Amino acid sequence: MLHSIKRSLNKGPFSVEKDFIRRWPKTPKVAFFGPPNVYLDEISQRFSIDLGVPIVSLSQIFSDVEQNTGVNPDYDHPFFKTVQEMIRADDPQALIDEQIAIKLLRLMPHAQEGFLLQDYPRSQGQAELLEQYKGGMNAFVHVSLPDEILVDIEESKIKCSDCNKVYYKEPIISEEHGVRIESHVPEDGHCDDCGSTNFEVGSDPQAFEAELTTYKQ
DSSP, X not given: OHHHHHXXXXXXXXXXXXXXXXXXXXXXXXXXXXXXTSOHHHHHHHHHHHHTOOEEOHHHHHHHHHHHTXXXXXXXXXXXXXXHHHXXXXXXXXXXXXXXXXXXXXXXXXXXXXXXXXXXXXXXXXXXXXXXXXXXXXXXXXXXXXXXXXXXXXXXXXXXXXXXXXXXXXXXXXXXXXXXXXXXXXXXXXXTTTOOOOEEEOOOHHHHHHHHHHHHO
């Protein structure tokens, strides 16, 4: 599967084929979705570059509202106070009923010409809500790998203790699924991003299991 993804990225519809770009509206709205360890970031980032739209994190936006309301003057409007109270009440249905995600998207200048979502929707209600925003989404891209491959990736992780960059100490190979992921560790023992030599186990089994359960639900 990863080989076909790479071929697509290098010479398929994600490259310079003009007809592919023309098929999209001027303000494309796309949601990417997948389980943990599925390389969602890498694929969606390339897609975002090719379509010329920003990646928007609604989870981060909700977090910003929750943390900054009452502290940052940019969040002084009563609307943000209402949203903060709803978030702290842990009432996801209320956020859907009040169309909070849509209202927040409308407040974001950089999302008015199209956007790409990675962390939303996560439920049927959230998905249905997005269909009410400017004619609905244009595409929902589901990226997946078999569970056993996802587990192998998780168990192979090591990370830099200083910058949290993740590496893979063992290759993950599955002839059955056509998957080959090469191991990747700094040859000189220094992190590629920050130069640190401090590495630790990068796997978090509990967090991985929780994310995988949420994804399946």
